[in-house]
Amino acid sequence: MAARTLTIDGRLVSARAGESILEAARDAGIHIPTLCYLDGLSEVGACRLCLVEVAGSNRLLPACLTPVSEGMEVQTATERLREHRRAIVELLFAERNHVCAVCVASGNCELQNLAIQVGMTHVRYDYLNPVCAVDISHPQFGIDHNRCVLCARCVRACDEVEGVHTWDVAGRGIHARVITDLGVPWGQAETCTSCGKCLLACPTGAIFRRGTSVAELERDPKRIAQIVAARQERW
Amino acid sequence: MDLAELHAIAERERARRKAVRVLCCTSSGCQASRSLELFHQLEAAVTATGQDEAVEVASVGCMGFCGQGPMVRVEPANLLFERVRPEQAPEIIAALAGQPCSVERGDPNHPFFTRQMHVVRRNGGIIDPERIEEYIAAGGYEALYRVLHDFSPAEVIQEITRSGLRGRGGAGYPTGLKWATVAKSPGERKFVVCNGDEGDPGAFMDRSILESDPHLVLEGMAIAAYAVGAHEGYIFVRGEYPLAIQRLNRAINQARKLGLLGSQIFETAFDFKVEIRVGAGAFVCGEETALIASIEGRRGQPRPRPPYPAEKGLWGFPTLINNVETFANIVPIIENGADWYAAIGTEKSKGTKVFALTGKVRNTGLIEVPMGMTLREIVEDLGGGSPDGTPVKAVQTGGPSGGCIPARLFDTPVDYESLAAAGSIMGSGGMVVMDDHTSMVEIARFYMAFCMDESCGKCVPCRVGTVQMHRLLSKIAAGQATPVDLEQLEQLCRLVRETSLCGLGQSAPNPVLSTLRYFREEYEALLREDAAASANGKP
């Protein structure tokens, strides 16, 4: 495969043609924050945390979806980008009820980690305090919409890896919610195979295994990529 | 179907016409004022007075002066009646014989009419949109015939390119260039899509075109399909436009029956079938990638571009997406030539533009004017200024993605670049006039509420940022905000504009930014210097 040479944050980096800026940056050990991106799933460019500056483009581009090109000059951590990332994480914290102190995923949560990474000391926006449901109709799993950041990783894991598409998004704007089947309680969703891939994919404590404590929490989003890779090798 | 047959239809239609035609507008706006009932009463009055031989009553599309509807026009005397009530029908028919008539008379020589230039609205209010014969009698489908027989696809694209036509959906992308890209994109199948998801508050240009002259759009689409090598087309119309959908459906069926759509059109190898897709009420589906998702049967939400639909559109195939008004311009360009079209308008913005003139303005309705006309001419000459003489303060153009242009800049010519330089956009053609009684903070808040409700929820800055901006605007409007809040609002405007995924979010801050740019004092007058009351963030 053809190689491309580009600079990321002033460093010369080589990448395979067709690779995204995000992949190239990772190979070079340059960290770009992400939330909706998950190895093994398709990219949707929804969280906007991986936006980078590319010389010659007046728009900010999502690193997860922008292919590298020869001679490309990328900046991943300018003052403007850092400020935007921090604001986006704050918007997420203000959107629903992320009370880390009483969350099953506390200490093991990508949103919480992002807050630290982007240097969020506090949330400058009004907390919206929506009333969100908790669905524990499924015998093994539950979903707490208070913790959901609408990254749609569960939707894609279910559709693309399990091939079921139990999960989807309903409603719009601030009222958007992930749903199972056509908006029935998860326990009544006939398509659900109870495979647990949504649980693996979830970056926060929104989807959880019922009856587990923080100590017992098993969550390893990397396993999604491992499953996908294993299948590719087999087929 | 061949040219002789087409001409025969036109001939039969002309022979059928009666000496006097009473044209009654039955578009949505006039129907809301009982014009359907009026239409039937007019017919009854003609019969009752025994004039069936000489007089016909025709249901026609929009005449433009919607604020004065229902409108009735009589040909060939060129009498205009306004605000007609059904019970006044006998009076109008009696007036044809010279009887006195108390119905409000319109002035066909009013600047509202005379300053306009009708290119895409040329059949509006003149033909019955439900009868293809009338469209053919007005010269319809001859451009398609000529294109199929005398033009190569490349020549069609060249003609459109030379005309200088730019997309009428808002962004003003050169139409010829878009067609050329789709034509060159490799694909086993290609699609032509007409975007009729008009949704800006105060905008009804596309609805009027679809209701008044659906064949003009269909013919434009067929020509586009020939030019780019597509054989399938979709018209995406918002569900809130039932009359447009009904008339389009009828038009498609009529054209199909005559062999003007479907297989082997005009006995050539060119096939083109068109289907309607009805939108389910989401403004964001006007964004082309969301529109594609919706046609495909998926959740109507945008995806990042590139790849652009011209390369990867419907089901991954090259897809040409143009707005209703853009397609409506195609036939006139083919008929009259690119040079004729390029002579209209300004250097960079060619042709005419249809605007929906609404708000605090005396003459409300649809106007089509050459590009380059100034806002002052539109608001004062055609619009007649504000209804009660209150000074006009600003004009909002471009809907929720646009901005407010203050009265002191009313000498700005209406073209893509000038409006952008003034901090607004051409947009699809909504033009809302505001007078001194209008609070610009409230206007910004209104548009923000619109964007907040219409955000699809996919990307974070648009989904949550619009809500936070709306809260801040509400706080300011209520007189409870401090300078810190205003600073935070401006910071959010930057964030949402620079980081949102699609045009809806990227342009959502525009009404705030433009009102801040020209009417900052209105915001500041509402602030209070109470640092203790609100202090989000550091001092």
Add this chain to the structure above:
Amino acid sequence: MSRITFATVWFGGCSGCHMSLLDLDAWLFDLASKVELVYGPLADQKTFPDGVDLTLVEGAIANEEHLALAREIRRKTRVLVALGDCAVTGNVTALRNLAGDPSGLLQQIYAERGDPTLAVPRAPGIVPRLIERVTPLHAAVPVDHFLPGCPPSAPRIRAMLEALLAGAEPSEIGRFG
């Protein structure tokens, strides 16, 4: 070297942050050599004094007394620190916002489900009225530094205090929760 004046305040929180402060154990002697504690749950002082150099606030703004005192503290304090998640985010204290207007909540708790006297207790001047929405400290008054955590651990409190006492910018933010 003269000691700076130092205050701690306990608003709508569980006092866990103060417990964490006490967890500093022996270092409290070092602290005592550098600061003079002039106000707080650990000091016998009824009114907030003027000219305080450094104030740590635990807890969210939940009632009218918190709001009034927060404004007073801000006026009288040079450096104000939001200590712990309740002060920084509202945290558990702010969960009552989900129930909407507090009057309904009080009615439910005291009258419908609890006390056999079936009445919301009222004691004007003694029990402060709840404000409509619980907010973090910075939504009420400007805050200079934030130390999240539920509670922030003693070493992190120490690190922040050491930096502030040395006149430096505290570096580590630490984790929420």
